Structures are given as C-alpha cells and as structure tokens.
Amino acid sequence: MATKEQKNRKQFAEKLLRVKGLNYDEWLDSKHQEVIQDNQDVVMQALEMALGTNVDNSSNASDNTDSKEIELSSSNSKGADSINKSSDSLVEVNN
Numbered sequence: 584m585a586t587k588e589q590k591n592r593k594q595f596a597e598k599l600l601r602v603k604g605l606n607y608d609e610w611l612d613s614k615h616q617e618v619i620q621d622n623q624d625v626v627m628q629a630l631e632m633a634l635g636t637n638v639d640n641s642s643n644a645s646d647n648t649d650s651k652e653i654e655l656s657s658s659n660s661k662g663a664d665s666i667n668k669s670s671d672s673l674v675e676v677n678n
Contacts, residue, residue, distance in 0.1 A: 585593070597607040621628065 600607050600610055
C-alpha cells in the first residue's frame with residue numbers, strides 16, 4: 584500500500600507532467616518500457632530458460648524456469664504487454 588508521502592509525490596508528478604502537456608499514464612508506460620529495454624538480457628535469459636535452451640545445468644532447468652515464469656507472470660498488465668512486445672522484437676532480431 585502506498586504511503587501518504589508516495590501518494591503526494593505521485594500527485595505532484597502528475598500535475599507537473601500535465602503542465603508540460605504530458606499524460607501521466609503514457610509517461611509511466613514509457614518508463615516501464617525503458618526498464619524493460621535496459622534489462623533485455625534478463626528477459627532473454629528468462630525466455631531461454633522457459634524454452635529450455637542455453638541452460639548450464641539441465642537438472643535445474645525446471646526449477647529455474649518455474650521461478651522465471653512466476654516473475655514474468657507477476658507483472659502488471661501494462662508491464663506484461665511491454666514484455667510481450669519486447670519478446671516479439673527480440674525473437675524477430677534473432678530469426
């Protein structure tokens with residue numbers, strides 16, 4: 584649960600962005616995309632583990648895959664959509 588201070592910061596940021604002509608939700612989505620792009624190696628490792636490729640120890644593959652799937656599935660819907668879009672572009676680059 585967000586603290587009162589966190590809520591105040593969010594409201595302040597929303598107002599600042601509005602003054603600059605920016606939509607808070609769109610700005611936040613772009614920040615989510617930046618995090619995903621900056622961490623594509625983590626996403627790629629999770630995808631490789633889910634596919635069972637590039638795994639050093641095959642006996643641990645199912646354990647590692649389960650934890651990565653949980654991490655990816657716990658994202659919010661916008662984050663999950665961004666991961667799916669990033670995954671699609673990663674697959675296109677590799678094909």
